Amino acid sequence: MYSFEYERPKGISEAVGAVGEDDKFLAGGQSFLPTLKLRLAQVDKLVDLGSIAELKGITVSGNEVSIGAMTTHATVASSADVKSSIPALAHLAAHIGDAQVRNRGTIGGSIANNDPAADYPSALVALGATVHTNNRTIAAEDFFVDLFETALEEGELITKVTFPIAEKAGYAKFPNPASRFALVGVFVAKTASGVRVAVTGAGPSVFRQGDMEAALDSNFSPDAVKGIKTDASGLNSDIHASAEYRAHLISVMASRAVAAAS
Amino acid sequence: MTSVSMTVNGKSVTADVAPNTLLVQFIRENLRLTGTHVGCDTSQCGACTVHVNGDSVKSCTMLAVQADGAEVTTIEGLANGADLHPMQEAFKENHGLQCGFCTPGMIMSAVDLVKRNPNPSEETIRKELEGNICRCTGYHNIVKSVKQASENMGG
Amino acid sequence: MILSAFVAIAPEHKLRVIAPDVGGGFGSKIFVYAEETTTIWAAKRVGRPIKWTADRSEAFLTDAHGRDHATHAEMAFDADGHILGFRVSTKANMGAYLSTFASAVPTYLYATLLNGQYKMPCIYAEVMAGFTNTTPVDAYRGAGRPEATYVVERMMERAARDMNMDPTELRMKNFISPDAYPYETPVIMTYDSGDYPLTMNTAKKMIDYDGFQARKAESASRGKLRGIGSAAYIEACGIAPSAAVGSLGAGVGLWESAEVRFNPTGSVTVFTGSHSHGQGHETTFAQLIADKLGVPFDQVEVVHGDTTKVPFGMGTYGSRSLAVGGSAIVKAADKIVEKAKKIAAHLMEASADDIEHSHGVFSIAGTDKQMTIGEIAFAAYVPHNYPEDLEPGLAENAFYDPLNFTFPAGTHIAEVEIDPDTGIVDIVDWAAADDFGNIINPMIVEGQVHGGVAQGIGQALLEGVVYDDTSGQLLTGSYMDYCMPRADDLPSFKVEATNTPCPSNPLGVKGCGEAGAIAAPAALMNAITDALGKEIDMPATPEKVWQAAQSA
Numbered sequence: 001m002y003s004f005e006y007e008r009p010k011g012i013s014e015a016v017g018a019v020g021e022d023d024k025f026l027a028g029g030q031s032f033l034p035t036l037k038l039r040l041a042q043v044d045k046l047v048d049l050g051s052i053a054e055l056k057g058i059t060v061s062g063n064e065v066s067i068g069a070m071t072t073h074a075t076v077a078s079s080a081d082v083k084s085s086i087p088a089l090a091h092l093a094a095h096i097g098d099a100q101v102r103n104r105g106t107i108g109g110s111i112a113n114n115d116p117a118a119d120y121p122s123a124l125v126a127l128g129a130t131v132h133t134n135n136r137t138i139a140a141e142d143f144f145v146d147l148f149e150t151a152l153e154e155g156e157l158i159t160k161v162t163f164p165i166a167e168k169a170g171y172a173k174f175p176n177p178a179s180r181f182a183l184v185g186v187f188v189a190k191t192a193s194g195v196r197v198a199v200t201g202a203g204p205s206v207f208r209q210g211d212m213e214a215a216l217d218s219n220f221s222p223d224a225v226k227g228i229k230t231d232a233s234g235l236n237s238d239i240h241a242s243a244e245y246r247a248h249l250i251s252v253m254a255s256r257a258v259a260a261a262s
Numbered sequence: 263m264t265s266v267s268m269t270v271n272g273k274s275v276t277a278d279v280a281p282n283t284l285l286v287q288f289i290r291e292n293l294r295l296t297g298t299h300v301g302c303d304t305s306q307c308g309a310c311t312v313h314v315n316g317d318s319v320k321s322c323t324m325l326a327v328q329a330d331g332a333e334v335t336t337i338e339g340l341a342n343g344a345d346l347h348p349m350q351e352a353f354k355e356n357h358g359l360q361c362g363f364c365t366p367g368m369i370m371s372a373v374d375l376v377k378r379n380p381n382p383s384e385e386t387i388r389k390e391l392e393g394n395i396c397r398c399t400g401y402h403n404i405v406k407s408v409k410q411a412s413e414n415m416g417g
Numbered sequence: 418m419i420l421s422a423f424v425a426i427a428p429e430h431k432l433r434v435i436a437p438d439v440g441g442g443f444g445s446k447i448f449v450y451a452e453e454t455t456t457i458w459a460a461k462r463v464g465r466p467i468k469w470t471a472d473r474s475e476a477f478l479t480d481a482h483g484r485d486h487a488t489h490a491e492m493a494f495d496a497d498g499h500i501l502g503f504r505v506s507t508k509a510n511m512g513a514y515l516s517t518f519a520s521a522v523p524t525y526l527y528a529t530l531l532n533g534q535y536k537m538p539c540i541y542a543e544v545m546a547g548f549t550n551t552t553p554v555d556a557y558r559g560a561g562r563p564e565a566t567y568v569v570e571r572m573m574e575r576a577a578r579d580m581n582m583d584p585t586e587l588r589m590k591n592f593i594s595p596d597a598y599p600y601e602t603p604v605i606m607t608y609d610s611g612d613y614p615l616t617m618n619t620a621k622k623m624i625d626y627d628g629f630q631a632r633k634a635e636s637a638s639r640g641k642l643r644g645i646g647s648a649a650y651i652e653a654c655g656i657a658p659s660a661a662v663g664s665l666g667a668g669v670g671l672w673e674s675a676e677v678r679f680n681p682t683g684s685v686t687v688f689t690g691s692h693s694h695g696q697g698h699e700t701t702f703a704q705l706i707a708d709k710l711g712v713p714f715d716q717v718e719v720v721h722g723d724t725t726k727v728p729f730g731m732g733t734y735g736s737r738s739l740a741v742g743g744s745a746i747v748k749a750a751d752k753i754v755e756k757a758k759k760i761a762a763h764l765m766e767a768s769a770d771d772i773e774h775s776h777g778v779f780s781i782a783g784t785d786k787q788m789t790i791g792e793i794a795f796a797a798y799v800p801h802n803y804p805e806d807l808e809p810g811l812a813e814n815a816f817y818d819p820l821n822f823t824f825p826a827g828t829h830i831a832e833v834e835i836d837p838d839t840g841i842v843d844i845v846d847w848a849a850a851d852d853f854g855n856i857i858n859p860m861i862v863e864g865q866v867h868g869g870v871a872q873g874i875g876q877a878l879l880e881g882v883v884y885d886d887t888s889g890q891l892l893t894g895s896y897m898d899y900c901m902p903r904a905d906d907l908p909s910f911k912v913e914a915t916n917t918p919c920p921s922n923p924l925g926v927k928g929c930g931e932a933g934a935i936a937a938p939a940a941l942m943n944a945i946t947d948a949l950g951k952e953i954d955m956p957a958t959p960e961k962v963w964q965a966a967q968s969a
Binding site for chain 3: 385404
């Protein structure tokens, strides 16, 4: 890694004040440290969010689950609150990376990075979540812009993500056999305002599958989406999976997500 | 240089480190605890697994400074004097290691796995060890070892 | 030796090589790598110690690759399914430079095993080895024999399906009979001993082969494709008779050395030219001494991996450590017994011819007068009452050159269930019935089978080096892209051993380190292609399997 300075502030405003132009926040580090190790990125200063208590924690109130940005995947996966209100979200978190990664990786770090193969973006978009920063709130579907690109501005800090509790939700993931990232992941949510189907892993960034949403709106069953195809052009292609194969897997995973929805 | 203090295997340590020092480098090079191994560059293999505040983490994907104030346990900290930890004992009894390179990380992961799943099935063991690669054993005896250890650890 | 002889850095007796805890090898650490020679040269140049550590990315780029063959093969059968002939043409990639054993692997270690376990009247094999842009390709666990088994056993299974015969029946028809040894094949090798029908029947019973059709129907009822596939493998290891490899152009002999040294207080140090990097030699070699000489197991120390302590050894590969290294130890132990008898005779006032030995106890035949080897060892180092014409001390060394290769053989059967919607292959059962001759430590042998099978499954299902077609860049440069088997990719294995002792070494052992990796790819691909009803190449990635399942 190139060298950098390091600070560990105790509060949000201190953190926001500490981060300058060529600096970055450090959350769990499970994506960013590998990037720094391979010298694919370089920073002047890392501002470690690990000591900011207000950024951690899960609360449920009314019809909403609130997850602090620095909450680890392991915590979300094992949270009784999440398991009872949005079980699919706990299921998704339980399958991110591996056990060691889940003990450090955070929801805030994951969505700020917007890796095309990350799991969380599909959950946020399907559930219609809201990203809260130190400055404003951003709706999930406005948050994920493109490959490794979000709507966050320079120095803006995610504080928490709020999820409306869905009627039913399910997540099914086909992992890349080597890296275990999502080759294709589909999150399906049935909410008061209709069904949403969000796909991660297959394209440069998370996207909604409108045809499947329409089909599920009238018939929320696995068979309703099994035969619905996704256009392969624009989907990712690499040595592990062609675009055509990913397109096919979207149908399969969507169907399984619906079958698993609770 | 940044000052970092932590407890490692029950002992307090303090040192000045460059912020870009990985926890695994600190453990191996500063503390000379070479039981923790580096097996890859991409955070896949798990040979570097240690416990930080009781949870298994990949020490190659953590900065030493992130562990400031934490309790760290490495493989050297598992045994109680001459008495092996039940997990170590089980690996020994069941031929759960061959070359031994992955073993410290595997054992640290397994101890955490059993803490969270006191009575794990074979399927659970295999799933929970997906962050640890072994090239020698084919995992068969590793699974056997973890199963036996979980029984001896009160599962 | 190679370093000094060929790289002219230092005379042989001035070079010291120390290799203590080595984390696995599987072949790739045998070779002379440029970094090793450069480091030593640099140390000499600057007169200081130099440390070199490769990282994993560098290892992906430069560690020798393995098994890059493209083969076209034809097998002829008569109307009853007996093999008439076998014709094989192979192109083997050597990489950009010739690595240490590279050209021997797809030739001497491959074509000579194309006979498999069968009676083959004639075999024609041609191999063209070529240079390409890739990293050098050299021996890796099995070194030529996985490739040979793959060709033979895929052909047999394919032929059986084409002829509408059960694949295990076709094999049975063609097996070399258990009373036909020594059996000379058309491709140089003389098989030593074996019972192939026994290992096949054992494997079939272990996996409940006869119940497969019912299980297949049950899988189908859940929309899954179930397949079963066998591999009846044989390999040549216990490498190797020096005369044989010399006649093939090798520049070295392939003996092994050992010293067995009694310490005055009765403990034993064994110095072996074999190197242990996970195979448990420290345990097995100590067992040899404990069994033969009656020394308590924890009083035996095994020393390896330091050329000041063990000057000569030809290395650990080719499943040779017990067959060759262990035999050298046994020969040294035999010399110990011979000398001990003379000392015992003197101390018990008898003739050496009347001394009998069993497990470290020396007795006068027909009487109850006896002494232990511990007492004899002490006497040898404190020779107050001692034969005049005998040197003090009780330490002997021996070199052992094998008389023949050894020929472990067996049958592995794999059963898979495929999800046609995703192409994911679930290995639901695995039976390994192996004949390794005599076995010294069953737990270690099983561990070798587990590990070998896991690597073979990796080759068939998950692993593959990929270079970009246009730029020549290595695309699988880390574990993110090179898919290593994890615990949840594999089942637990059923492993059993049969035994036809090896007639060509004192231990009757055949070796077991590579067998799993040799049998597994063929067994698994036979199972997968059985489930699909179509041919596909390794690795059977989910996309490939899914594509094949579509048009099945």
